[in-house]
Amino acid sequence: MTSLHEVLKAHVDDGSMPGAVGLVAHGDRVEAAVVGSVDTEGTAPMARDTIFRLASVTKPITTAAAMTLIDDGTIALEDLVAPWLPELADPTVVRIPEAAVDDAVPADRGITVEDLLSFRAGYGFPSDFSLPAVQPLFSELKGPLMPQAVPAPDEWMARLAGIPMLRQPGEAWLYNTCSDILGVLIARASGQPLPEFLAERLFEPLGMTDTAFSVPARKLGRFTSSYRAGADGALAVVDAPDGEWSSPPAFPSAAGGLVSTADDLLAFGRMLLAGGTVDGRETLSADSVRRMTTDHLTRAQREASGLFLEGQGWGYGGAVDVAAVEPWNEPGRYGWVGGTGTSWHITPSTGTVAVLLTQREMPGPSGPDSMRAFWRYAAGPGS
Numbered sequence: 001m002t003s004l005h006e007v008l009k010a011h012v013d014d015g016s017m018p019g020a021v022g023l024v025a026h027g028d029r030v031e032a033a034v035v036g037s038v039d040t041e042g043t044a045p046m047a048r049d050t051i052f053r054l055a056s057v058t059k060p061i062t063t064a065a066a067m068t069l070i071d072d073g074t075i076a077l078e079d080l081v082a083p084w085l086p087e088l089a090d091p092t093v094v095r096i097p098e099a100a101v102d103d104a105v106p107a108d109r110g111i112t113v114e115d116l117l118s119f120r121a122g123y124g125f126p127s128d129f130s131l132p133a134v135q136p137l138f139s140e141l142k143g144p145l146m147p148q149a150v151p152a153p154d155e156w157m158a159r160l161a162g163i164p165m166l167r168q169p170g171e172a173w174l175y176n177t178c179s180d181i182l183g184v185l186i187a188r189a190s191g192q193p194l195p196e197f198l199a200e201r202l203f204e205p206l207g208m209t210d211t212a213f214s215v216p217a218r219k220l221g222r223f224t225s226s227y228r229a230g231a232d233g234a235l236a237v238v239d240a241p242d243g244e245w246s247s248p249p250a251f252p253s254a255a256g257g258l259v260s261t262a263d264d265l266l267a268f269g270r271m272l273l274a275g276g277t278v279d280g281r282e283t284l285s286a287d288s289v290r291r292m293t294t295d296h297l298t299r300a301q302r303e304a305s306g307l308f309l310e311g312q313g314w315g316y317g318g319a320v321d322v323a324a325v326e327p328w329n330e331p332g333r334y335g336w337v338g339g340t341g342t343s344w345h346i347t348p349s350t351g352t353v354a355v356l357l358t359q360r361e362m363p364g365p366s367g368p369d370s371m372r373a374f375w376r377y378a379a380g381p382g383s
Contacts, residue, residue: 005033007377011370012036017341017360018227018235019046020370023262024378025270025353032262038359039225040235048262051210051223052357053245055145055256055338059179060292061202061211061268062194062254063117063317066186067288068201070113075189077114077291084188085111085181087161093122094133094164101132104164111169116178116185117316118296122165123181124174127307136163137177144176144256145238145339145361147213147249153184156251173301175308176255179317183254194252205283206271208264213252214245215259223259224359226340238361256338262355269346269353272334293334293348295320308365328375337362343371345378354378 008020012035019036038044054061069075075084082089088111092104107122115121125134140159142149150156160181166174187194195213203211215223223241230236239245245259271277272293276284295313297305302313302322311325321333335345341358356374367375 002377003033004031004374004377005035007373008033008035008370011373015233016368016370017358018042019050019224020356020358021046021048021050021052021262022357022374023266023353023355025266027351030266038223040227040237044221046224047222049210049222050357051215051219051259051261052342052359053145053224053226053239053338053340054258054260054342055340056176056336057260057265057338057342057344058254058256058258059336060318060334060344061258062179062183062186062198063292064268064272064284064288065194065198065201066113066117066182067284067292067316069186069189071285071288075113075185077112077117079113080110081113081116081181081185082110084185085157087157088181091122091161091169092164093168094166097126097128097131097133097166099132101136101164107165108168109170113185115169116182119173119175119178119314120170120296120301121178121181122167122169122171122174123160123163123177124166125176125308126166126172126174127305131166133164133166141177141180143180143251143253145244147244147251147253147257148247150249150251150253152250153187156180157184173297173305173309173314175305179255180251180253183252186254194254195248202268202283203264205281206264206267206278208260208267211258211260211264213257213259214248215241217246220246226359226361228361229363235360262357265344265355265357266353269344269355273346273348273351273353292316292318293320293332293346295322310366326372326375328372328379330379337367337371341368341371343367343374345375347379350380352378 227235
């Protein structure tokens, strides 16, 4: 039978990517594969502890941090966010999605914590990126893969407040922006900078020693370069180890700013599969894990979000499989992908954690062939 190493090596051998680290765990049984190099020059072989830019795989992790505040009673799902985010106390919404940014009306109601967690607050990316109210999310807020260009949280929130929402709160699922708003909320509600809060509540208890918003100098030798393929398929460097992630950013992006390793992500996945516990210690309540990994969308919201969700649902901070659209889909499978070429999922029904880390950017919201081959392999024989 084909091994994980063979699955990944095929996509390195054809030049699709310089290297990859893959990991599939079923309980205590872990299959890990390391192939290729950390860069196109082959200066060093890939290693199991190589550090990658997670991009949007950051979302489930920072969502789990938010859920610890709910467990504490610091915030509640039904709470309006305005006490912590006064910039959003009186949001406006474009009259129709196609309207100009100055054609806006007051929101029907305020934004809640649950709106942010489920990506239904009204801010974010729809399937049509050309809509006028979407453009300022790029031009004013910057990111998501340029952490040094993004303003500090207070300035970022001030800019966001000047952008009308695309949809009314609760009305539609929109991608990405809610996670970054959630990160500011976590920091303000906890009274701690987001990196410190994540380290205290998740990274230290779970032993996620290489997960952070930047890579310190002593670890840069384990950090990959990042690449983007041109029209001819040739890979061009987007970011080098001493580039955007070599110093702490002013804005720690809860949507896509973390770096990590395969084993750190394995630890995070195992915690969720164990109902929030690690070595008998509760990191998250079982109820918070259940809420994270349960689909919260209506059928219409899922169908309108097909560009990103491909027929699946959305929990808090990650997708939830609701239909066997592809061989790897399993009802209850939870996780997400990152635009830098990363993927992380758990499957509660089989006790599986599946992690794929590459350094080639995805060409769009759909997973590339290498990622889909990995998913098929992780789902097991017959998939």
